[in-house]
Amino acid sequence: MNLMEFIDMGGYGAYVWSSVGLALTVLILNVVTARRAVKVELERLKRRYGNEPTQGAS
Numbered sequence: 001m002n003l004m005e006f007i008d009m010g011g012y013g014a015y016v017w018s019s020v021g022l023a024l025t026v027l028i029l030n031v032v033t034a035r036r037a038v039k040v041e042l043e044r045l046k047r048r049y050g051n052e053p054t055q056g057a058s
Contacts, residue, residue, distance in 0.1 A: 009016045 007013050007017070
């Protein structure tokens with residue numbers, strides 16, 4: 001089996017590789033949006049609680 005046969009997947013390569021590409025795109029977007037949401041929430045919490053003294057501080 002050579003590389004072209006592997007990529008062709010017996011004639012189904014277009015379906016297989018487009019499905020792989022779509023799945024990878026969705027997974028990458030999921031990670032990116034989750035990280036962005038965490039960053040936004042941390043910034044919001046810093047603005048909300050950033051000026052208050054920590055508990056136990058004198």
